[in-house]
Structure formats: C-alpha cells, structure tokens
Amino acid sequence: MQTDLRSACCALLLLLGALLCARPTAAAPQPDSVRRTPAFAVEIGKGITYRSPGESFALTMRLRMQSLVGLSFDRDFTFREIEARIKRLQVKFNGYVYSPKLVYYIQLGFTGHAANARSNSDIVADAILYYRPSAAWSFGLGQTKIQGSRAQITSSGLLQFVDRSIVNGEFGSDRDFGIFIQYDLPRDKGFTFTAKSSVTLGEGRNWGRSTNGGLVYTRRLEFYPLGRFKQKGEVSEGDLAHEEQVRIMLAGAFSYNHKAVRTQGQRGDLLPDGASRNLSNWYADFLLKYRGFSFCADFMGRTCGRPLFDDEARTWIYTGWGCNVQAGYIIRKRWEVALRNSMLFPRSKVQPRAGYERRGQTTLGVSHYLVGHAIKFQADLSYNHRTRAVKNDYTRWAFTFQMEVGL
Template identity: 35%
Template sequence: MKRILVIIVGLTSLLSAAQEVQFSTKDNDLKLATLPYYNYGRGLGLTSPDSIFQLNIRFRMQNRMSFIQLEDQEEILDGQIRRLRLRFDGYVGNPKFLYAIQLSFAPGDVGVIEDGENVNIIRDAVVFYRPNKYWSIAFGQTKLPGNRQRVNSSGALQLTDRTINNARFNIDRDFGVQTYYLHEKKDAFSYNLKTAISTGNGRNVTKNPDNGYALTGKVEVFPMGSFTKDGTTFEGDIAREKTPKLMLSGVLHKNIRARFTQGQLGDDLFDKRDMQSVLLDAMVKYDGWSFMTTYMNRTADDAITFNPEDATDFKYVYIGEGMDYQLSYLFLNNIEVIGRFSTQNVHETIKSFTPDTKQYSLGVTKYFWEHAFKIQSEFSFDQLSYANGSTRDNWYLRFQVEIGI
C-alpha cells in the first residue's frame, strides 16, 4: 500500500494533471475537453452573481426498438429506454477547481440490483484541478483514458452502440487519480499524454476492499493538427474538416490482482488475476468522410479460476484480441451512411467456452442537431464460430432516437 501511495504522490507532483478547459463568462459555457461525453451547445447554465460558482445542467436519452433473430430461437421484439442520463458540471470558487457529475437511470445503465447494495446510478463523480491550459489532475470516478470509442460518449456514436470488441476488451470507469497533459494545435503536430492510477475494481464497487490496483498510460498524436470542434470526441465528420485530419493513439493498461472477468467489468472471479490490455486507435476525417480502426487485446496468465468448494464450477478472464473498422460519409442533407466490420478472436485457453465472432453492420443516421438530436437505424449480422466446428448466425434490426441538451 505504501508503494501505491508513493506512486500516486510522485505522479501528482511530477505531472500535476491533464485537461484543457475553455471558460468564457460571456456565454456562460464551461467546456471540459476530456470529459467522457459529447457537448453540443451550453445546456442550461447558472452562474452566481459574484461569479464564484457555475453549474451547467444537461440531459440525454436514447429510446430504442429492436427486432432480434437468434438462430434456432424465436424472434424477439424489444423496446426500451436504453440510456437516460443527467449530468452536471461547473466550478466552485475559481475556474481552476472543476467538477463533473453524471447519473444514469435506465435499467440497462443501473444494472442488476443486489441485496444489500445501493442502486448503482453514479457514473461520474470527479473533481478537477487545472493550474493552466495544459495540465490538470482529476480525483474521483470517471472513465479511464482508454480506446477512442469507449472514451467517447455513447451519445456521440454513429451506430446504435459500440462494437463487440468494446463490449469485451475495453477498460471502463474506475476510481482513482488521473493526470493529463494536453498540447493540441490547430494546424501543427500535436500530442496528448494521459495517465491514471485507479483501484481496478470499476464503478461503485464498495464491498470487500482489497489490495489490487490498475495503471493506465495513453499517448495521442495528431500529425496534421487537432480536429475541428474537438472532433475526436464524436464519430462522423460533422464538422466537415477542410483539410485531412489524423489521430493515432495507444494505451497500455495493467490491472493488478483484478477481481472481475473483464477487469473493471464482468462477473466475480474465484481468484484474483493480473491482466494487461493494449488498445490502439486511428481516426481520419475529411470533407464528410470518416474512418476509424481499433485493435484491442487482453492477456492474463492462468486465465481460468475454479471454485474451491466445487471443482466443476469455474470463471475465466475474457482474453483474446479484436479489430474494428468503421467507414462513413455524411451527405450535405445531414444523412449519414455507416459501415462497420469487427472480428473477435478469443484466446485458445478459453476457446472451448466462448466463440470467435465476426460482425457486419450497416447504418443510416439523420442528424437534426448534430449528435444531440438524431434518428438512427442499424442492421447487424453476427457469425459465431465455436471450437467444435459449429457455427451460429444471429442478426438484429434496430431503430433509435437520441435527444438531449
């Protein structure tokens, strides 16, 4: 524990923290460039008469209807409020001292309510100190600096949800300390450096504290300068870049003595395991065209854990790798066509328990007010390949409306 405290203090003193903030009392808008959600407009803002306090209130909801066909099963018609979020951000006393809160209320966000546990509505609760426009430090619970699609808000996606690899291999929200150094320039080579030290246990885990921890480091490079309107934080070329823009990024994440099958997510393991994730991203945007690709990988030694009271009962770390490719074009009438292809290959150790997967997706989105108000339709086809040589084909058709401020 002493070593962890030394690491935290050392990083804090050496790096200070990372997050560029642009503040304007004229339009009463506080933009936190690295917060895990997409902003369009200002939301509803309140500033005290003496300007020592600011509160911005925002909401968004996703209403979804899906028709699902799983091979050898009856078709499913599913209608749900997929996401319902309420968020607050601002500063107290001085724009250098910032806060961000995000709450979730939809059943899919809250998750299963366990006996004796609190309702899991807190997604983000984090305090920032920003000494200048380059450095900042965050303390609390929020998203780790992971792969691009995971860090971006679910409200800033082109299709109705993230990829199958994000569902299995991403790193998620966690409680800890994050430090960022942001050095973006509009038309010149730029880069960002991001680090985090966290519990490794994920969101709102309070039972059975332990000695595990997670270390995360990320580098983002912009060879042709930064994107218009922080264009890496949303999918699709809504800003219609006038010159080509490219982002390359890499993440290394170590979760020491992890308790869950997917690090910060998943079921409880019977025994703790050390895990390592490598996440690589590339994004290109130009004149309505957008292309994204991602490589995701998780490894762990001795991935299978057994119930000490029943040798036939086991849980395993989800290890393997995957690739995502996503291409889109936004027409002048703000209708966008999106195609996506994903491959997911599990490690040989767990191949007997779970299949390899390929997913093909085609979507059409109509933007009324950028990502803040849009209608999305998507068709996805999954091919599952099992270790015994059998295959299974599943597909779904989905319609979704997103609206927020």
C-alpha cells in the same frame, strides 16, 4: 433503489427550480478584466447554463434520453425476440466552483448498468473534480472513465451506430475511482499530442474499496500529426464538423490491473472463491476525418496468466484480441451512412469456453441528425457469424432502432 432514485429526482427538481427562479443581483463595479457573461443560456445540445457574476461559479445541466427497439432473427430469418426499453436516461452537470481552475463533472444515470456486479442502483456514473492550473495540465480526483480505447472514451451519445462494437464490449474498460492526469501540448496548428495517465481502484464504478491492495495503472498517448480536430472531433464519431483539412489521430494505451477480482477488470462477474488475477489490456486507435468522411480502426486485447478456473460451467477470463474497422459519410450534415466490421479472436486456451474460434459482426447503420448528436434517429442492421461455433442457435440477424433526445 427506489428510495435513492426518489431522493435523487427530488434533488434535481429542487436545483432546477432554484436556478430558474433565481434573479441576478446587483453587483459592485468590477474591473474590465473580470469576465461578464449572461446569467442564463439555454441551447439544444448544450444544456441549461448559469454563470454567476464574475468567475466564482458556473453550472451547465444537460438531459439525455435514449429509447431503443430491437428485433433478433435466426439464420433463416425466424423471429427470436424483441427488445424494447429506455436504454439510457441521464442528467449531467458540469462547470466550475470558486475559480475556473476548479472544474467539476457529474453524471447521474437512472437505468441499471450491467457493469455493476453488486446491484442495479447505479445512479452515480461520474463524479470528479479537476484542477486545471493551465491550459496544458489537468489533475482529477474522483470517478470517471478510464482513458483506454477510443471507442470507450467516446460518449454513448456521440456514436454513429446505435451501440459500440462487440470488440469494445469484450475488451473495453469502464469507469473507476482514482487519480487522473492529462497533459495537452499547447499548439494551435501542426503536430501536437496528448498524454493521459491514471491510477485507479480497479474494480469499477461505485465499488468502494480494494481489499487485496490491487490497483490499475493506465497510460495513453494520442498523436495529432496534422493538428487537432474541430469541435473535439477526436471524441465523437462521424464528421459532423466537416473538417476542411485532413485530420488524423494515432493513439495507443496500456492498462495493467493488479489483482483484479472481476472477469473484465472494471466489469464482469466476480471471480470464484475470492480469487484475483493480473490483467493486461492494450489498445491501438486510428481516426481520420475529412469533409464529411470518417474512418477509424480500433485494435485491443487482453492477456492473463491463468484465465481458467475449476468451475467449468461459468467463470473464466476472456483472453485474446479483436479489431474493429468502421467508416461513414455524412450527406448535407443531416444523413449519414456507415459500415462497420468487428472481429474477435479468443486465445486457444479459452476457445472451448467462448464456444467459437472467431466471432464477427458486420453492421450497416443509417443516422438522421436533426440537431447534431443531440437529437437524432439511428437504425442498424447487423449480421453475426462465428467460425467453428459449438452451438449454431445464436442470433444471426439483428435490427435496432434508436431515438435520442438531449438538451
């Protein structure tokens, strides 16, 4: 772990130094049709960008850090614990090589990730190369997020709360290695849609191989009846772009994980004794933005024919469904007040393992945006409740504060 981290850091420093020390060289006269762009550009929130003369190479590097402090309390506000850590420390690279049609995206993370059941040396989060023959089509090979729920697709740096909902935490997908295809109907105004499809390994990030032949097949459709959002607002929370016209997204997705070996497909514990299960996840999303107001609703669930195992104490597969509804309003493009309510409904067969019949979380969030989502401060106050809970010693109240700085 330490050796990998040291090597990655040294490589990043050498690359950054080479870019900063480079000087544009004289180039032969080029036709006016060849695009000429500045060699270097630095902008908060958009990173450090370098483009070679012509269209042979482009690189944008971004840095992001999230620092979190959280306090937990019992039902009677008795203090339980404090959490303080660097939640995320990431470096991102994207651009094109050889041709603008060959686009790459790399993301490195230097904090451990619970999705990796093998180790915490989970440095490589994304590493994928896309071929984009036209504005409508995109073909990718590598490791990136499975295009399932809206909540999971949205980057952790573009949230209007400190973290994603408990519903996404239970049913959301994660990164995987495979083939990714996307089609965007090329239309500037009016109704349009996006279709996404992928075939992936199934066991999640940095897994390496599937020994039982199981794969994941995912399909997602997004409809925009009134046109697309500004500034890719469909993949960011809060209406920072201040849509002048009502914008709506309706989406649905289905993911079938054949012979999954982990409790949540791409995440979770390994199933006991080399067992595997077929998991089906479904997602439905609604998003609306208009003049600083945003509203979204997410529905998702999982089915599995045999979710229980012999080891009564630990391993089982959460089946059931959940819904998440949240809304927010941005004041003067700097302050946002948001409210979220999330509910989980486990199937009756797994309720004894879950320890409750229904679980809910209500969150009030306040965000202060200094430079959009790039530099912001966020505070959440959450109330947790469970119906017919086996134990009542769970955290009832939680306060979290997060600071995010990105270049």
